[in-house]
Amino acid sequence: MKFNKSLLFIIAVLVIAYIGKMIYMQPKVVNGENAPTISGQLMNGEAFDLKDLKGKYVLVDFWGSWCGPCMVEMPGIKMLNEKYKAAQFKNAAGLTLLSVAIERDEARWKRAVDRIGMPWKHHIADLTTSFKFINSPIAAEFGVKQVPSKFLLDENGVIIGVNQSIEELDKFLTKRLK
Numbered sequence: 001m002k003f004n005k006s007l008l009f010i011i012a013v014l015v016i017a018y019i020g021k022m023i024y025m026q027p028k029v030v031n032g033e034n035a036p037t038i039s040g041q042l043m044n045g046e047a048f049d050l051k052d053l054k055g056k057y058v059l060v061d062f063w064g065s066w067c068g069p070c071m072v073e074m075p076g077i078k079m080l081n082e083k084y085k086a087a088q089f090k091n092a093a094g095l096t097l098l099s100v101a102i103e104r105d106e107a108r109w110k111r112a113v114d115r116i117g118m119p120w121k122h123h124i125a126d127l128t129t130s131f132k133f134i135n136s137p138i139a140a141e142f143g144v145k146q147v148p149s150k151f152l153l154d155e156n157g158v159i160i161g162v163n164q165s166i167e168e169l170d171k172f173l174t175k176r177l178k
Contacts, residue, residue, distance in 0.1 A: 029142050035060070035157050036141035038098070043110060043123040050098070050157065053122075057084075057095045057173065058153040062126075062144045064102045065112030070148045074116055076166030080173070081120050089176045092155040098122040100138050102147055104129065 029036065038050040038060070050058070061077055063070035077097065084095035097120045103109040109125045128136035134145060142151065152161030152169060161172065 029151065029159055029162065031159055031162060033159050035151065035153050035159055036138075038100070038124070038138055038141075040124045040138075042121065043113060043125075044121070048122065048124060053096050053098070053153075054157055055093050055155050057089065057092045057155065058098055058157075059095060059169070060098045060100060060142075060151040060153065062100045062102060062139060062142070062147050062149040064147050065108055066103075067147045071116075073148050073166065074118075078118070080166065080169060083170070084173050085120070087173070088178045089173070090178055091176070095173065096120070096122060098124070101125050102128050102134055102136055102139055102144075 035050065035058075038048070040048055042048045059077075059080065063074075080095065081097050085097075087094055099113075099118060099120070099122065101109045101112070101123065103125050104127065106125050106127065109123075113123055124138070126136035126138040128134055128139070134140075134147070139145075142149070150161070150163055150169070151159055152164065152172070154160045161169065164172070
């Protein structure tokens with residue numbers, strides 16, 4: 001009987017720790033909120049401000065060249081870009097991808113974008129000093145604690161999707177085509 005109580009206690013502690021970690025890892029922004037401000041310099045040197053993309057759906061994709069799950073997800077991100085970049089939606093003029101790379105080294109980020117073949121224009125490096133505890137400024141605004149993390153914004157810059165799968169994003173966007 002003592003063994004069973006100890007085992008149950010250990011299982012309960014593990015379950016609580018797992019649930020606590022899942023809650024902690026959730027981004028701090030939720031559906032219905034205005035997206036935090038994002039501004040900076042694009043990879044090509046142009047100034048960037050998220051407000052300039054109003055009128056379009058925007059998929060903000062936090063990723064890293066060092067992140068295995070990000071690389072696995074990249075073909076799906078590229079498919080969404082290709083399928084919807086020129087699409088006409090009922091309430092938005094296309095989909096724009098904004099890749100926010102959590103990196104320590106800007107040169108590594110640029111090489112990764114070229115190597116992977118990410119043809120969209122909007123790439124920003126969000127430099128961090130720690131991959132374990134992501135402490136970069138843009139990620140902090142969104143409350144991103146792990147990558148990949150994705151946020152779909154509507155035509156007014158309101159968050160309408162947090163960490164949806166590629167399939168969920170595709171289904172959502174398909175339903176809104178003209």
